[in-house]
Amino acid sequence: MKSLFHGNYDNIRPLAYQMRPKTLLDYVGQEEIIGEKSVLRKLITKGKMINSIFFGPPGTGKTSLAEIIAEELSYSFEKMNATTANLSDFREVVERAKKRVELENRRTLLFLDEIHRFNKLQQDSLLPYTEEGLIVLVGATTENPYYTLNNALLSRCMVFEFKKLEERHIRELVKKGCKRLDILEKLSSEMEDIILELSRGDARVALNYVELFANTAEDLNENELKELFKKRNDAYHKKEDKYNIVSAFIKSIRGSDPDAAVYWMARMLSGGEDPRYIARRLMILASEDIGMANPEAMLIAHAAMDASEKIGMPEVRIILSQAAIYLAISSKSNSSYEAVNSALDDISKGKIEDVPKHLKNQYGELYKYPHSHPGNFVQQVYKKDRKKYYNPGDNKNERLISQKLLKLWDEK
Known part of the structure; x- marks a missing residue:
C-alpha cells in the first residue's frame, strides 16, 4: 500500500506517525515477542520470517513491528485492510509479489490489518500463497484469532499476542514525544501522569495527547487542559x-x-x-x-x-x-467448564493413565457391551482412578443427572 503523501511531509503528519520506530533498537515494549531471546528475534537475525498473526489491542506496535521486519529483511512491504480490501486487491498484491521474485529476487511481506474481517472464502484464498512462500503473511487483529480465523489458516501461522504497553514504556514514549516537540520542560509530572492514565497502554493515544498538550498548553491553564483531556477521553477509547x-x-x-x-x-x-x-x-x-x-x-x-x-x-x-x-x-451451571479444566490440569501435572485392557481394540472380547445388558448399562472400569471431574450443579436438570449417576454407579 503506497503512502498518500509524496515528498517530505513528515512535519505535518501526526506525532504518533512521525514517531513510529524505524529499527528494532527504536522499538518499545513487547519484549516477550521481539526481545533478544525471543523466537521471532532469532528468526529475524537469521534473515527469515514466518507467516504470523499479530493479535492484541490497538496502539501496541503491531503495524510498526511488521514494517521493521520487512525493512530488516529487505522484503517489499505491502499493506491491506480487510475491512475495505477484496480478493481482487489481494490478487494484485500477488501479481506484484511474483514480479519482484522474478525480476529482483525479492520477497514480499503482506501486512493484512483487521484480518478477522475476511470471511471464510477470503481467508481460504490466502492459503496457497502462504504455503508456496510467495508472500509472507502478517495478519493483525484485535480479536482472538482462535475464535475468528479458520483453523486451516491458523495451522499455517504462528500467533503472537501483543500486550498493552506497560507504564514505563508509555512514559518513555511521552518523554520522547515531548522532546521531539520541544515541550519537555512544560510537561509537569502531574500532567504526565494524567496522559499515562488516559492512554491505557495505547502508544498512539498517549502521543495524541502529547500533541494535543503541545497545541494547547500556551492557551489553556493546567486545570483547563485536564478538563479538555477528560472530555476527549471517550472518543479515544472505542x-x-x-x-x-x-x-x-x-x-x-x-x-x-x-x-x-x-x-x-x-x-x-x-x-x-x-x-x-x-x-x-x-x-x-x-x-x-x-x-x-x-x-x-x-x-x-x-x-x-x-x-x-x-x-x-x-x-x-x-x-x-x-x-x-x-x-x-436459563438455569446456570459451569460444571462442564470445571470438568474439562480439572482433567486438563491433572494431565498437565503428569497424571497419565494407561487405557484399561478391556477397552483396547485388540481385546474386544473382554469388553462388556452395554446394549447387551438390561437398561443398556453394565458396571465396568473405564478409568482406574475414579476421581470425579464432572460434579453436577445444584439445578433441576443436574439434580436428576446426579440421582441417575448415583443409581448407576452405587456412589455414596
Whole structure:
C-alpha cells in the first residue's frame, strides 16, 4: 500500500506517525515477542520470517513491528485492510509479489490489518500463497484469532499476542514525544501522569495527547487542559470500551439479568459490532455458564450463530436479542467448564493413565457391551482412578443427572 503523501511531509503528519520506530533498537515494549531471546528475534537475525498473526489491542506496535521486519529483511512491504480490501486487491498484491521474485529476487511481506474481517472464502484464498512462500503473511487483529480465523489458516501461522504497553514504556514514549516537540520542560509530572492514565497502554493515544498538550498548553491553564483531556477521553477509547461492554454483556447473562444483557448487546450493535462476534460469545457462554443445567441453550445459541451468518442488520438484532434473553433467564451451571479444566490440569501435572485392557481394540472380547445388558448399562472400569471431574450443579436438570449417576454407579 503506497503512502498518500509524496515528498517530505513528515512535519505535518501526526506525532504518533512521525514517531513510529524505524529499527528494532527504536522499538518499545513487547519484549516477550521481539526481545533478544525471543523466537521471532532469532528468526529475524537469521534473515527469515514466518507467516504470523499479530493479535492484541490497538496502539501496541503491531503495524510498526511488521514494517521493521520487512525493512530488516529487505522484503517489499505491502499493506491491506480487510475491512475495505477484496480478493481482487489481494490478487494484485500477488501479481506484484511474483514480479519482484522474478525480476529482483525479492520477497514480499503482506501486512493484512483487521484480518478477522475476511470471511471464510477470503481467508481460504490466502492459503496457497502462504504455503508456496510467495508472500509472507502478517495478519493483525484485535480479536482472538482462535475464535475468528479458520483453523486451516491458523495451522499455517504462528500467533503472537501483543500486550498493552506497560507504564514505563508509555512514559518513555511521552518523554520522547515531548522532546521531539520541544515541550519537555512544560510537561509537569502531574500532567504526565494524567496522559499515562488516559492512554491505557495505547502508544498512539498517549502521543495524541502529547500533541494535543503541545497545541494547547500556551492557551489553556493546567486545570483547563485536564478538563479538555477528560472530555476527549471517550472518543479515544472505542476499542477499550468495546471490551468493557462485552464483559458487561457476558456478566449480565451469567447473572440472569435479561434487561442488562439486551442493553449491553444493543450498545455493541449500535457501535457497529459484527453480529457474528456477539453470536460467537453467546455460543461459548451457552456451554461455559449454562451447560448441563439446560443443554437446549446450546441449540438456541447455535441457531443464533447460524442466523448471524445468513442474516444481516437490522433484522439479526431480533434473533440475537431472543437468544440473549433465553440464556439470561436459563438455569446456570459451569460444571462442564470445571470438568474439562480439572482433567486438563491433572494431565498437565503428569497424571497419565494407561487405557484399561478391556477397552483396547485388540481385546474386544473382554469388553462388556452395554446394549447387551438390561437398561443398556453394565458396571465396568473405564478409568482406574475414579476421581470425579464432572460434579453436577445444584439445578433441576443436574439434580436428576446426579440421582441417575448415583443409581448407576452405587456412589455414596
